[in-house]
Each structure stands twice: as C-alpha cells, then as structure tokens.
Amino acid sequence: KAGVTQTPRYLIKTRGQQVTLSCSPISGHRSVSWYQQTPGQGLQFLFEYFSETQRNKGNFPGRFSGRQFSNSRSEMNVSTLELGDSALYLCAGRQGPSTGELFFGEGSRLTVL
Amino acid sequence: AQSVAQPEDQVNVAEGNPLTVKCTYSVSGNPYLFWYVQYPNRGLQFLLKYITGDNLVKGSYGFEAEFNKSQTSFHLKKPSALVSDSALYFCAVRDGSGLPWGSGGGADGLTFGKGTHLIIQP
Numbered sequence: 001k002a003g004v005t006q007t008p009r010y011l012i013k014t015r016g017q018q019v020t021l022s023c024s025p026i027s028g029h030r031s032v033s034w035y036q037q038t039p040g041q042g043l044q045f046l047f048e049y050f051s052e053t054q055r056n057k058g059n060f061p062g063r064f065s066g067r068q069f070s071n072s073r074s075e076m077n078v079s080t081l082e083l084g085d086s087a088l089y090l091c092a093g094r095q096g097p098s099t100g101e102l103f104f105g106e107g108s109r110l111t112v113l
Numbered sequence: 114a115q116s117v118a119q120p121e122d123q124v125n126v127a128e129g130n131p132l133t134v135k136c137t138y139s140v141s142g143n144p145y146l147f148w149y150v151q152y153p154n155r156g157l158q159f160l161l162k163y164i165t166g167d168n169l170v171k172g173s174y175g176f177e178a179e180f181n182k183s184q185t186s187f188h189l190k191k192p193s194a195l196v197s198d199s200a201l202y203f204c205a206v207r208d209g210s211g212l213p214w215g216s217g218g219g220a221d222g223l224t225f226g227k228g229t230h231l232i233i234q235p
Contacts, residue, residue, distance in 0.1 A: 043225040104156035
C-alpha cells in the first residue's frame with residue numbers, strides 16, 4: 001500500500017511569507033501528527049489531529065497552525081516566516097491507539113531566506 | 114513532563130561487532146517506548162516498541178531492545194553490525210497512563226531523544 005506522502009519535498013521562502021505543507025497518511029490511518037526537525041532542537045512535536053480535530057499541541061507559537069480533512073489528509077501552515085523556521089517538517093500517521101507506531105513521510109524541507 | 118535522553122551523539126562500531134545505542138527515559142506513568150531509524154534525507158522508520166510484557170523486544174533488521182524499569186532504560190542492540198546500519202537512531206517515549214486515546218488528553222505526542230549517529234566501519 002502507498003506510504004505517507006508529503007508535498008512539497010523542498011521549498012524556499014523569504015522572511016514574512018507564509019507556507020502551507022500537505023500530508024496524506026496511509027489509507028486507514030486516521031491520526032496525523034506533525035514534527036519539526038532541526039539540527040539544534042532535534043524532533044519537536046507540533047500537533048496531532050484525529051477526525052478533523054486537533055487532539056494535542058506542542059509548544060509552538062500561534063504562527064503554526066494545522067487542519068485535517070475528512071479524508072484524513074492534513075495541512076500545516078506557518079505564517080510570517082522567520083529564519084528559525086527553516087527545518088525539515090515531518091508528518092506521521094497512526095492507525096490506532098497510543099500503543100501504535102507512527103508511519104512517517106519523507107518530509108518537507110523548508111528554507112527561509 | 115516526559116523526557117528521553119540519548120547520552121551519545123555518535124557511536125562507532127566495527128562491522129561484525131555487537132552494537133548498543135543507549136536510551137533512558139522519564140515519565141510519570143507507564144512508558145510506551147519506541148525506536149526509530151532515519152537515513153539521510155528520509156523520514157523516520159519504525160524499528161520496535163515496548164508496551165508491556167517481555168522486557169526483551171525484537172524488531173526489524175535484527176535489532177532488539179531491552180526494557181529495564183529499575184534503570185529506566187531502553188537500550189537498542191544488535192549482535193552483529195552491518196555497514197548498512199549506519200544511520201541516525203531515535204528513542205521515543207509516550208506516557209501510557211494518559212487519558213484514552215482520542216479523548217484529547219494524554220501526553221503531547223511522542224517525545225523523542227536528540228538522536229544518536231551510528232557509524233559502522235567496514
């Protein structure tokens with residue numbers, strides 16, 4: 001079956017712009033989480049969605065937002081981009097309860113100039 | 114709050130030798146523990162998990178991990194390393210004592226360690 005699809009894979013933006021990233025989880029995986037990965041901070045949890053509702057949220061400013069659609073696809077948006085937002089943004093799907101493992105996409109690498 | 118520590122930024126092992134990647138954790142309730150591997154420019158791949166039961170967990174690619182509750186550790190091991198095992202390894206923990214999944218409560222997702230670069234030398 002198809003894996004987790006993230007688009008775009010690479011993008012370059014300038015400070016002050018906004019960006020939208022997309023994630024399509026594996027079919028049947030209803031929970032979608034987003035993580036930010038940077039060399040300095042490692043992997044940091046952004047938010048988790050299930051059934052179009054945000055279930056958990058990490059410690060990020062309000063510039064970071066997300067949503068989930070009825071087909072489980074998810075988008076995250078970052079407004080008023082800052083240089084420090086340059087990172088690999090990873091999306092992960094989960095099929096069931098919290099005992100289940102995450103299935104990650106290959107990420108969207110954002111560079112902010 | 115939950116946390117994970119991977120004390121080594123890098124581990125170097127000769128091919129064919131056993132390898133260990135260390136992980137210690139802290140949670141207030143029962144730990145759900147995971148290991149993931151990341152190859153360059155790729156997402157993370159699941160290796161194995163401990164939820165309950167036998168303390169020795171076997172996973173993908175010949176890896177295993179031992180849960181030690183008294184030492185709050187979950188070290189990743191492999192009896193004989195391959196060059197292709199060279200990658201970035203992450204340990205992660207979730208507090209399993211949170212509210213039922215999907216209720217909006219519980220721990221804030223998985224907490225990952227900083228990662229350990231495993232380098233297998235030919």
